[in-house]
Amino acid sequence: MEEIKDKKAFDLSLFKRLLQFIKPYKWVFIGTLIFAIGLALFGALRPYILQVAIDEHVAVNHYDGFMFYVVAMIVLLVLEVVSQLLFIYYASWLGQSVVKDIRVKLYQHMLSFRMKYFDNSSVGVLITRAVTDMERIADIFGEGLFMIFSDVLKMAVVGGFMVWMNWKLSLIVFVTLPIMLFATKIFQKYMKRAFEEVRNEVSNLNSFVQERVTGMKILQLFTREDTEYKKFKIINERHKKGWLKTVWYNSIFFAVAELLGALTLGAVIWAGGFMVLDSANAVSLGDLTAYIMFIPMMFRPLNQIANKFNTLQMGMVAADRVFKVLDTTSHIDDTGNRVASQFKGDIEFNNVHFSYVKDEEVLKGVSFDVSSGQTIAIVGATGAGKSTVINLLNRFYDIQQGSICIDQVNIKELTLKSLRAQIAVVLQDVFLFADTIFNNITLKNPDITEAQVEQAAKDIGIHDFIMSLPGGYHYNVKERGVMLSSGQRQLISFLRAYVTNPSILILDEATSSVDNHSEQLIQNATDRITKNRTSIVIAHRLATVKKADNIIVMQAGYIVEQGTHKQLLKKKDGYYKNLYEVQFMKEVVV
Structure with a gap:
């Protein structure tokens, strides 16, 4: 034809x-x-x-x-x-x-x-x-x-x-x-x-x-x-x-x-x-x-x-x-009729199967629960399926089998806009627009004032860094934020998530490209904003997950271990214990 x-x-x-x-x-x-x-x-x-x-x-x-x-x-x-x-x-x-x-x-x-x-x-x-x-x-x-x-x-x-x-x-x-x-x-x-x-x-x-x-x-x-x-x-x-x-x-x-x-x-x-x-x-x-x-x-x-x-x-x-x-029909079906005004924060993954390519499953029957206010961490090797969990929670992709619920409500029953409005994500690869710092933080949301942004920046300790730039919050970072360092871009991204006051906070390798000082700033802010808020932290660097209420260890699309930092270290020949020893035992020697 x-x-x-x-x-x-x-x-x-x-x-x-x-x-x-x-x-x-x-x-x-x-x-x-x-x-x-x-x-x-x-x-x-x-x-x-x-x-x-x-x-x-x-x-x-x-x-x-x-x-x-x-x-x-x-x-x-x-x-x-x-x-x-x-x-x-x-x-x-x-x-x-x-x-x-x-x-x-x-x-x-x-x-x-x-x-x-x-x-x-x-x-x-x-x-x-x-x-x-x-x-x-x-x-x-x-x-x-x-x-x-x-x-x-x-x-x-x-x-x-x-x-x-x-x-x-x-x-x-x-x-x-x-x-x-x-x-x-x-x-x-x-x-x-x-x-x-x-x-x-x-x-x-x-x-x-x-x-x-x-x-x-x-x-x-x-x-x-x-x-x-x-x-x-x-x-x-x-x-x-x-x-x-x-x-x-x-x-x-x-x-x-x-x-x-x-x-x-x-x-x-x-x-x-x-x-x-x-x-x-x-x-x-x-x-x-x-x-x-x-x-x-x-x-x-x-x-x-x-x-x-x-x-x-x-x-x-x-x-x-x-x-x-x-004519391309490549949309997530936004057929939900329930508007999420404010999540309590209970999350449930029940036997979730998902594949980006047909017959090549990335998640193979993943199930876990997160209680309201908890901070959980997901760790594992590259390709284990950690970031996929985040993509599915935001409904960037739809699962092939199983269910994902927030506050006992299947996320497919919620409107996409209200679902994503309650979830803030800080990604490893930070994208900044060729605009001012203020507009990159608020994304031109008229409900967020400059005073709120400044107060949030003071809360996480980056207000002085922003004010040191020419024009302060109105400094133009140019295309993709090239005028800032990787760590500075990450801090701006973190502030962008924090200022929305989300019900659920997700940090996806958020500290992987920052220096020790910036990581400490983010860690202090994380402790502040995750209090009484459901948070999911994905990280290779296990220093950022030691305080988590529950750590989920993934490998090849499966959950192989769960528990607190101390519990997982007690497992003989455990996957998490091996990761920990590789990352931290050398530091002890040094």
């Missing part, structure tokens, strides 16, 4: 879907069509007025009333210019308005995607869909749809005037039109394929550049600049070849179109000249002059239709890609 669709020169069903977004702007749409009609009529009338002026005045040396036609030509020209100005402006305005609505819908749709979609999707491709492809869709209206309508209408009006004025000369012009239409159809077919190739290469190029710029530090650390440069040259070369293919098709078509236009004009002048001399053919000098003006009006729009059809098809290709994202 996909191959059949690609062979179509124009996808009518896709176009109809796109037109649905015009409904809110139907009066602008109608007005633009009216301006297009005016543009065609005023343009076609000028040669006719010129023909009358020449035959009735110039040819017979009778100039009484001649100024009327001069004024009429000027008025028609002004009306044509005004119609063209309004037509182009409102066509472009409509295109940008429609794209604004589609982009908002696309972004809202992307915000609701489950994490699995982003795990399997290229960020560069998604950016292309939301930015570059949107501009191509805008061109459908600004340079494609209405322009084609205007050109077709102008050709129809001009053709009508030509037949009405002199059918013999019109016959010479119309003989070449089937050849031109056939060439246009072939041209559209090949350009459709070429534009599809171009869009693929644009997506590949955007994705490649975005990933390499983001990971530039790694490339330079491992001296991969030359290798990545060579890869970029290959991708860029494919991108160039894709565009050159469209240029080649354009070059052939427009050369053929110009040749046909010139031959037609020459044939009309040659035949018309003889007809003017032969009074029996009833072709006047005014007719011949008008036809010299009519022929470019007939052929230039035909050339432009092909060019605008290129724009239309490129926009249609982009629309098809955008609609594929909009």
Whole structure:
């Protein structure tokens, strides 16, 4: 089916879907069509007025009333210019308005995607869909749809005037039109394929550049600049070849179109000249002059239709890609009808099975309970399933078997917004936006004041550090927080979680990338904010979990041990005891 669709020169069903977004702007749409009609009529009338002026005045040396036609030509020209100005402006305005609505819908749709979609999707491709492809869709209206309508209408009006004025000369012009239409159809077919190739290469190029710029530090650390440069040259070369293919098709078509236009004009002048001399053919000098003006009006729009059809098809290709994202059903079912106003904090995992990839289970029947106000720790080797527990509690993914309950309520019965609003998470990989520290902490939540943020910062001991920065809480950390150290970014992330006053606090490797001083700050703050609040701590560094009420030890998707720090150390050859000895016995020796 996909191959059949690609062979179509124009996808009518896709176009109809796109037109649905015009409904809110139907009066602008109608007005633009009216301006297009005016543009065609005023343009076609000028040669006719010129023909009358020449035959009735110039040819017979009778100039009484001649100024009327001069004024009429000027008025028609002004009306044509005004119609063209309004037509182009409102066509472009409509295109940008429609794209604004589609982009908002696309972004809202992307915000609701489950994490699995982003795990399997290229960020560069998604950016292309939301930015570059949107501009191509805008061109459908600004340079494609209405322009084609205007050109077709102008050709129809001009053709009508030509037949009405002199059918013999019109016959010479119309003989070449089937050849031109056939060439246009072939041209559209090949350009459709070429534009599809171009869009693929644009997506590949955007994705490649975005990933390499983001990971530039790694490339330079491992001296991969030359290798990545060579890869970029290959991708860029494919991108160039894709565009050159469209240029080649354009070059052939427009050369053929110009040749046909010139031959037609020459044939009309040659035949018309003889007809003017032969009074029996009833072709006047005014007719011949008008036809010299009519022929470019007939052929230039035909050339432009092909060019605008290129724009239309490129926009249609982009629309098809955008609609594929909009049609993607990769959402967590937010069918819960219970709103969690405030959790008490009892958590229950009951025989939970989960896999990111089918038949490759990450959690294999995990069960544990957390009582309200308790602090539990989850430890284990990389890949044991620790972070997966957190992802499932927040419903970033849905489990395949078992149940997860908070306060004896299955989390699937709760609305996603209310569930996640009660859970604060501090991740190992801190993400900060290119904005102020204050906005990164509050995420522009109007309910959190600057005074609250300052007080929270004082509570966990980082107020002085923030105030030491230029602008304090209004210091811009730039993209991904590059103006701060890893430890400073972690502290900001910790403050971001703390200031929301969550019912459940999760620290996912929150101290893995901070120095000893920052870790002590976070540890002191942890002791403060976990008091009487359900907390889950995931850590490799066991110093951060020694005070936990219960420690869950995971291995390969199973819970292999549970207990307090002291209880687990008493287990002979226990997994936790081995971890502890590896991390701490060396420190004792030192």
